[in-house]
Amino acid sequence: MxxxxxxxxxxxxxxxxxxxxxxxxxxxxxxxxxxxxxxxPPVEFTSYYGRPIVKAPVWRWDIPAYLFTGGLAAGSSLLAVGGQVTGRPVLRRAGRLVALGGVGASAFFLVHDLGRPGRFHHMLRVAKVTSPMSVGTWILAVFGPAAGVAAVAEAASWLPSRGVWRLARGVLPPVGRGAGWVAAVTAPVLATYTGVLLANTAVPSWHEAYPELPVVFAGSALASGAGVGLLAAPVGQAGPARRLAVAGAALELVGAHRVETRLGLLSEPYRVGVAGRLLRVGRVLTAAGVVGALLGRRSRVVSAVSGAALVAASVATRFGIFHGGVASARDPRYTVVPQRERLARRAAGR
Structure with missing residues (x-):
């Protein structure tokens, strides 16, 4: 024993x-x-065979293009109603035509991603306020016809002034004004719902940026609409576009700065790689566009170049946000580390 x-x-x-x-x-x-x-030894995170934990979005270039054209349409409709209220026909006309072109392109990119046009129609069978995709589909269904009627009304001045055309010349302008207001009222939701849609996914850097993405997209939409006005209008009629550019650039720059700094580790995908380069280019173009808009009050060339810079900045910002989210989903570190930090905070709070 x-x-x-x-x-x-x-x-x-x-x-x-x-x-x-x-x-x-x-x-x-x-x-x-x-x-x-x-x-x-210190424990490091891992995943099965080093594979991503969250499935990366399978969206292609058509979805970030859809994000841009939707914002462009929304900003242009606000520009159009501003020109309508202040008696600036060039701004009104440019805003209405670009709004129609933008929403038409958005519908094309969305249907292209869905694969079949019938799927867009099927989404209109249900209205679900808790689904950003459902809400966005209905917004497009309201905004699109309104923007189309407003744009068609611009053709009234080109119609003959006799016979039935004379009646159309008298009816189209007031109908176009009403349709322009409908488009302008729905424009803020059209500009921001895509940010809510991205934040509603499980993609780490999109989901964590839910307060900022709608702000970034709203500012980008306003800045792109202002760019349309600066490109189209003579300097004497571009006052509302310049003010719109300042407001949009402020929202976009502040929101993008918070996205790149507030999220801790999840801000990293927005600072490196393709997303980082695109967002830096967007920031530079936005600042240059606003400065040019303010300094080019008497120069048609400077005003037009500033408008082009603002539109290009909107493209870079939308694609940068898109690529940043995709990069965060592909690397398991951006899923595991924030989860463990949240668990540690909850345990410390008990």
């Missing part, structure tokens, strides 16, 4: 029987037998 007890103490109490030796060396033994202290 004494021999069995000694053997039990050596294997269990002194540590020999406590389990398999760790990788990289033999387990040390403590107590009267001496030996090294057991050193546990």
């Amino acid at each position: 004494g021999a069995l007890f000694r053997r039990f103490r050596e294997r269990v109490v002194d540590g020999e029987g406590a389990g398999p030796a760790p990788v990289g060396g033999r387990r040390g033994r403590r107590g009267r037998r001496g030996g090294e202290e057991v050193a546990v």
Whole structure:
């Protein structure tokens, strides 16, 4: 019995029987037998075979293009109603025509991503306020016809002034004004719902940026609409476009700065790689466009170049946000580390 007890103490109490030796060396033994202290290496996150934990979006270039054209349409409709209220026909005309072109392009890109036009129609069978995709589909269904009627009304001045055409010349302008207001009222939701849509996914850097993405997209939409006005209108009629450019650039720059700094580790995908380069280009173009808009009050060329810079900045910003989210989904680190940090905070708060 004494021999069995000694053997039990050596294997269990002194540590020999406590389990398999760790990788990289033999387990040390403590107590009267001496030996090294057991050193546990720091644990790092991993995933099965290094594969992503969250499935990356399968969207292609047509979805970021859809994000841009939808914002362009929304900003242009606001520009159009501003020109309508202040009596600036060039701004009104440019805004209405670009709004129609933008929403038409948005519908094309969306249907292209869905694969079949019938799927867009099927989405109109249900109205679900808790689904950003459902809400967005209905917004497009309201905004699109309104923008189309407003744009068609611009053709009234080109119609002959006799016969039935004379009646059309009298009816189209007031109908166009009403349709322009309908488009302008729905424009803010059209400009921002795509940010809500991205934040409603499981993609880490999109989901965590849910307060900022609608702000970034709203500012980008206003800046692109202002760019249309600066491109189309003479300097004497571009006052509302310049003010719109300042407001849009402020929202876009502040929102993008928060996205790149507030999210901790999840801000990293927006600062590196393709997304980082695109967002830096967008920031530079936005700043240059606003400065040019303010300094080019008397120069048609400077005003037009500033407008083009603002439109290009909107493209770069939308594509940058898109690529940043995709990059965060492909790397499991952006899923595991924030989860562990949240668990640690909850445990510390108990």
